[in-house]
Amino acid sequence: GAGVSQSPSNKVTEKGKDVELRCDPISGHTALYWYRQSLGQGLEFxxxxxGNSAPDKSGLPSDRFSAERTGGSVSTLTIQRTQQEDSAVYLCASSPGGTSGLGETQYFGPGTRLLVL
Amino acid sequence: AQTVTQSQPEMSVQEAETVTLSCTYDTSENNYYLFWYKQPPSRQMILVIRQEAYKQQNATENRFSVNFQKAAKSFSLKISDSQLGDTAMYFCAFMKRNGNNRKLIWGLGTSLAVNP
Incomplete structure (x- = not known):
């Protein structure tokens, strides 16, 4: 079946603008993750x-970042008032759910490269 | 706190040869999962192999195998018969579980170049 998809592939924006990044997980996967990959920080959760549980937002770097997941499927990561330090690749992953090794395995989308000028 | 260390920022290997990438981690948990992912220039993060800590047998996926030493907290990746398509960044990752919460803790990666 189809893998995780993300859009846009690339996004260039001006400092202070808001951006929305979209993630479509693998059909049937109940768990969804967002990570940020930057040169200085590596990969960060x-x-x-x-499912319907309250999300774990502990990795969001500031209150300018928010995310939602509608209908247990598509997710949107929103960055308000973007700053140059927000420039990075944003990766989305999904997993089947459950506590088995297979259920915990994350499959990644191609990422969105964000550049804040 | 859980940490993951990859001590080799860059490595190279000749096509058809074998190479081993190192990874060590720190945790007080007893039951956990470890992963190797590869990221070619296309940016797509691709699962290479998974190891369950409760399994003594080392995981194997075709040309890829791991040497999992639980007591030493070591999780190295061996690539046999290296191919040009194996050129990529390789990341070691530890699945941190806290109640119902989950996240991967990542190493900084090893850039592998396979030379013809």
């Missing part, structure tokens, strides 16, 4: 959604 941002947020985790599992």
């Amino acid at each position: 941002l947020i985790y959604f599992q």
Whole structure:
């Protein structure tokens, strides 16, 4: 079946603008993750959604970042008032759910490269 | 706190040869999962192999295998018969579980170049 998809592939924006990044997980996967990959920080966890449970937002770097997941499927990561340090690749992943090794395995989308000028 | 260390920022290997990438981690948990992912220039993060900590047997996926040493907290990746398409960044990752919450803790990666 189809893998995780993300849009847009690339986004260039001006400092202070808001951006929305979209993630479509693998059909049937109950868990969804957002990570940020930047040169200076490596890969960082941002947020985790599992089914209808409250999301784990502990990785969001500031209150300018928010994410939602509608209908247990598509997720949107929103960055308000973008700053140059927000420039990075934003990766989305999904997993089947459950506590088995297979259920915990994350499959990644191609990422969105964000450049804030 | 859980940490993941990859001590080799860059490595190279000749086509058809074998190469081993190192990874060590720190955790007080007893039951956990470890992963190797590869990221070619296309940016797509691709699962290479998974190891369950409760399994003593090392995981194997075709040309890829791991040497999992739980007591030493070591999780190295061996690539046999290296191919040009194996050129990529390789990341070691530890699945941190806290109640119902989950996240991957990542190493900084090893850039592998396979030379013809």
